[in-house]
Amino acid sequence: MNHQPVEGFSKLSKQRKIDWLISEYLSNDRSYEQILQQYWNNDDNLQKLHEEFSENTISNFYMPYGIAPNFLIDGKLIALPMAVEESSVVAAASKAAKFWLDKGGFKTTIINTEKLGHTHFVLNVEPHKLLHFFNFKLKKKLLEATEDITANMRRRGGGILDIKLIDKTAELEHYFQLKASFDTVDSMGANFINSCLEQFGKTLKEEVAKEERFTQEEKNSLQIVMNILSNYTPDCVVRAEVSCKIEDLKDDSGISNEEFAWKFKRAVTIAEIEPYRATTHNKGIMNGVDAVVIATGNDFRATEACAHAYAARNGKYSSLTHCTTDNGIFRFWIDLPISVGVVGGLTNLHPLVKFSLALLGKPSAQELMSILAVSGLAQNFGALRSLVTTGIQKGHMKMHLFNILNQFGATEEEKQYFVTYFKDKTVSHHEVISELEKLRNK
Ligand code: MEV
Numbered sequence: 273m274n275h276q277p278v279e280g281f282s283k284l285s286k287q288r289k290i291d292w293l294i295s296e297y298l299s300n301d302r303s304y305e306q307i308l309q310q311y312w313n314n315d316d317n318l319q320k321l322h323e324e325f326s327e328n329t330i331s332n333f334y335m336p337y338g339i340a341p342n343f344l345i346d347g348k349l350i351a352l353p354m355a356v357e358e359s360s361v362v363a364a365a366s367k368a369a370k371f372w373l374d375k376g377g378f379k380t381t382i383i384n385t386e387k388l389g390h391t392h393f394v395l396n397v398e399p400h401k402l403l404h405f406f407n408f409k410l411k412k413k414l415l416e417a418t419e420d421i422t423a424n425m426r427r428r429g430g431g432i433l434d435i436k437l438i439d440k441t442a443e444l445e446h447y448f449q450l451k452a453s454f455d456t457v458d459s460m461g462a463n464f465i466n467s468c469l470e471q472f473g474k475t476l477k478e479e480v481a482k483e484e485r486f487t488q489e490e491k492n493s494l495q496i497v498m499n500i501l502s503n504y505t506p507d508c509v510v511r512a513e514v515s516c517k518i519e520d521l522k523d524d525s526g527i528s529n530e531e532f533a534w535k536f537k538r539a540v541t542i543a544e545i546e547p548y549r550a551t552t553h554n555k556g557i558m559n560g561v562d563a564v565v566i567a568t569g570n571d572f573r574a575t576e577a578c579a580h581a582y583a584a585r586n587g588k589y590s591s592l593t594h595c596t597t598d599n600g601i602f603r604f605w606i607d608l609p610i611s612v613g614v615v616g617g618l619t620n621l622h623p624l625v626k627f628s629l630a631l632l633g634k635p636s637a638q639e640l641m642s643i644l645a646v647s648g649l650a651q652n653f654g655a656l657r658s659l660v661t662t663g664i665q666k667g668h669m670k671m672h673l674f675n676i677l678n679q680f681g682a683t684e685e686e687k688q689y690f691v692t693y694f695k696d697k698t699v700s701h702h703e704v705i706s707e708l709e710k711l712r713n714k
């Protein structure tokens with residue numbers, strides 16, 4: 273069936289949007305309306321709050337919100353809030369937290385906290401002439417012009433750290449950047465950075481127009497291409513690590529501590545040298561990071577983009593975690609570039625985000641960076657531990673069992689039967705179906 277384009281969809285009421293979708297795309301089947309309605313909140317204010325986070329909203333999309341307790345991070349015991357739909361992520365985090373609980377827990381270090389943004393522009397002027405103009409005039413003007421925008425941030429201890437002129441003309445004709453670094457304290461700072469950069473664009477235009485050393489032709493060549501923050505923040509990095517004596521690395525899979533240590537390290541080395549494995553390895557890390565990023569109201573697309581760009585910073589995509597087993601000590605760590613906030617955005621608006629931040633003891637942005645790196649490291653530890661011993665399916669399918677049973681409308685009694693049935697066996701889709709059939713035919 274060919275569908276017709278719609279005019280003014282955003283201006284229709286929620287009900288009229290739904291009516292249009294049902295008649296245009298869903299063969300007038302009103303049962304689809306019930307699916308949408310069953311996710312509406314009974315509390316009209318709460319429903320309105322969620323609808324206003326985005327545009328053209330017709331329902332809410334739930335995600336399970338779970339807790340991984342027992343994380344000892346820099347001496348503090350934390351229960352981690354995780355919003356994630358994938359079975360076994362919360363269970364793996366909880367298991368890894370417990371494993372490290374009696375071994376000193378996780379230690380973290382903030383390496384740096386610099387955020388970045390660029391005014392990208394094109395100007396047909398000799399680079400040395402432009403550099404002179406930047407050093408002796410423009411830089412000061414850019415800082416002066418943004419004083420009002422940065423006043424609040426400066427009061428909180430942040431602001432613009434530096435501005436540099438970058439010559440990119442070897443890569444693209446007449447292309448330069450104003451590359452600015454920022455300290456955004458407890459906010460992720462996207463709006464603050466973009467406001468500063470847009471002002472840079474305006475001031476650059478005004479100052480170039482006034483500059484006596486540029487010819488009229490040179491002045492006319494200026495084009496501000498765009499002013500935008502970079503989600504790549506290789507100088508906003510946190511390290512999280514665990515370590516213990518290899519003799520204390522007790523694993524319950526039956527292999528010796530030494531064998532576990534070297535098998536684990538070899539799996540990390542493979543992720544360091546092999547991009548196919550590194551991608552899955554880092555995906556597993558981000559299972560842990562994103563779940564906490566979402567639960568704390570931060571932007572998981574930004575953290576994903578940054579982590580993967582960083583993983584490829586040496587020209588080849590590689591592991592975000594590393595492991596050594598020198599002098600009888602097992603050491604496992606992650607360097608995670610991550611830009612997050614605990615003020616602004618959804619943090620004061622979304623009730624569950626408020627809950628998450630309160631649960632974490634109202635962390636600063638730096639403390640949240642540490643918690644996120646730990647979540648990623650713990651997740652990777654859990655995945656590698658399974659992969660090099662029992663394999664991933666044993667734990668994963670155990671958690672997935674309920675998804676399979678729910679697909680077949682299993683009763684609580686049937687679910688209990690299957691929990692006992694698979695107590696000492698690896699769950700398989702095929703076996704669940706055939707056993708369910710037998711059970712129902714009895
Ligand atoms: C699944 O979501 C994540 C893993 O594949 C990660 C890994 O292989 O390291 C289990």
